[in-house]
Amino acid sequence: MHYLGNKTRYLDPIVSAVTDLTPPARTVLDLFAGSGVVSRELAHYRPVLAVDIQAYSAVLASALSHPRRYDLPARRQIIATALRWLEQVRPSVSALLEYESAITNGALDDPQRFAMLVEHGSIASLDGTDLDHAHAKTTAQPALRAAGATITRYYGGVYFSYAQALDLDALLFAIGHGPTTPSDSTLVASILGTASDLVATVGSHFAQPTRLRDKLGNAKPNAVAQVVRARERPAIEAFERWLQKYSDLDPVKNTCTAITSDFRTVLNTLDDSVGAIYADPPYTRDHYSRFYHVLETIALGDDPGITLSPGTNAPSRGLYRTSRHQSPFSIRSEVDNAFDAVFSAAYDRNIPLVLSYSPQGGGTRARPETRLMTIERIVQRANEQFRSVEIRTIDDSSHSRFNRTELHGNVPTHAEVLVIARP
Numbered sequence: 001m002h003y004l005g006n007k008t009r010y011l012d013p014i015v016s017a018v019t020d021l022t023p024p025a026r027t028v029l030d031l032f033a034g035s036g037v038v039s040r041e042l043a044h045y046r047p048v049l050a051v052d053i054q055a056y057s058a059v060l061a062s063a064l065s066h067p068r069r070y071d072l073p074a075r076r077q078i079i080a081t082a083l084r085w086l087e088q089v090r091p092s093v094s095a096l097l098e099y100e101s102a103i104t105n106g107a108l109d110d111p112q113r114f115a116m117l118v119e120h121g122s123i124a125s126l127d128g129t130d131l132d133h134a135h136a137k138t139t140a141q142p143a144l145r146a147a148g149a150t151i152t153r154y155y156g157g158v159y160f161s162y163a164q165a166l167d168l169d170a171l172l173f174a175i176g177h178g179p180t181t182p183s184d185s186t187l188v189a190s191i192l193g194t195a196s197d198l199v200a201t202v203g204s205h206f207a208q209p210t211r212l213r214d215k216l217g218n219a220k221p222n223a224v225a226q227v228v229r230a231r232e233r234p235a236i237e238a239f240e241r242w243l244q245k246y247s248d249l250d251p252v253k254n255t256c257t258a259i260t261s262d263f264r265t266v267l268n269t270l271d272d273s274v275g276a277i278y279a280d281p282p283y284t285r286d287h288y289s290r291f292y293h294v295l296e297t298i299a300l301g302d303d304p305g306i307t308l309s310p311g312t313n314a315p316s317r318g319l320y321r322t323s324r325h326q327s328p329f330s331i332r333s334e335v336d337n338a339f340d341a342v343f344s345a346a347y348d349r350n351i352p353l354v355l356s357y358s359p360q361g362g363g364t365r366a367r368p369e370t371r372l373m374t375i376e377r378i379v380q381r382a383n384e385q386f387r388s389v390e391i392r393t394i395d396d397s398s399h400s401r402f403n404r405t406e407l408h409g410n411v412p413t414h415a416e417v418l419v420i421a422r423p
């Protein structure tokens with residue numbers, strides 16, 4: 001799945017560095033598991049504890065490591081249940097779907113109107129909406145609320161078309177996923193993958209919907225055409241493709257236990273079963289909770305509420321969840337302590353640590369983010385605690401092998417780096 005800073009390209013060198021340091025049968029702690037791709041790869045060789053503060057991460061890591069296979073009859077049953085739900089709900093939201101389809105079909109002739117639909121799409125607000133749209137939203141609202149259609153109510157029209165959002169809600173209903181009845185992780189992960197496939201933003205994140213106007217307020221025809229195309233993607237087919245992808249994965253040899261937790265809580269309760277720590281924390285001011293809040297709502301199955309734009313009563317443009325995690329790694333005044341907490345817990349428990357440092361992977365193409373920590377500062381702080389600190393740069397070729405090993409050397413600023421710290 002698209003995930004900022006995921007380490008898919010560097011799995012071999014990361015896994016070999018971590019397993020070299022982990023005695024057989026001891027657990028590797030993947031402290032910031034994110035997309036779960038590293039946890040899955042590590043679980044081929046050692047038991048893994050995958051930790052992340054975002055709930056979707058535990059869903060992804062579990063599904064990737066221990067996917068459940070759904071045969072054709074099981075898939076058909078889920079889809080039939082989703083279609084029945086859609087049949088029941090659609091008549092009450094027909095005005096909204098008709099409004100959307102008229103504006104979308106005419107988008108290339110009237111891109112301004114399409115831009116308005118997206119900008120004022122959220123059913124949670126009638127602010128700035130034209131009369132037809134407001135009427136369609138108001139009539140749809142009670143039925144959507146009664147049907148528990150959270151994705152449509154919050155994000156329909158904005159990140160997805162209303163029709164796509166309804167399909168996502170239908171799938172969530174069909175798998176029986178809710179805050180107190182979490183469904184099987186393979187099913188939920190397939191819906192997360194579907195949401196990531198449908199969203200029209202560059203990088204498939206949810207930091208904010210695609211901007212459809214230039215600085216003068218004129219709709220940009222290319223951006224409009226791109227969003228219109230994304231809205232044609234069928235959700236149910238994407239869901240089936242994801243189920244198939246999970247089905248096709250090789251099983252891993254060891255268990256991967258995935259939990260949703262703050263890294264400090266886990267570090268405070270480390271026991272002797274942990275043989276090594278792999279840490280790939282955020283390095284920029286971008287909070288993952290802002291980039292992937294829609295995935296978090298899907299994973300939690302809750303009613304998230306919406307933060308307001310500062311100083312107004314209008315929902316924030318990105319429709320962020322009301323309680324979002326603010327990571328100390330992304331806050332300038334807290335980042336030193338956050339790294340020190342990881343270093344000292346590993347050192348105190350005599351556990352070797354492999355830390356990833358990436359020159360890219362933060363922000364968006366339009367707004368690349370600079371690092372809050374330099375590699376030099378990280379190495380300096382690690383050196384204050386550990387007996388030995390080694391820096392390895394990873395050759396960014398198709399095989400991504402180690403390029404060279406240096407001790408306190410000049411680290412190339414564009415290289416992917418592993419910091420290997422031994423107590």
Ligand SMILES: C[S@@+](CC[C@H](N)C(=O)[O-])C[C@H]1O[C@@H](n2cnc3c(N)ncnc32)[C@H](O)[C@@H]1O
Nearest residue numbers: 005006007032034035052053262263280288327
């Ligand atoms: C660079 S990403 C990890 C990417 C991952 N290695 C992969 O390959 O997908 C950093 C992760 O740290 C998580 N994170 C941020 N603050 C955290 C905290 N306080 N405790 C645990 N995880 C946190 C974020 O949710 C994000 O998934």
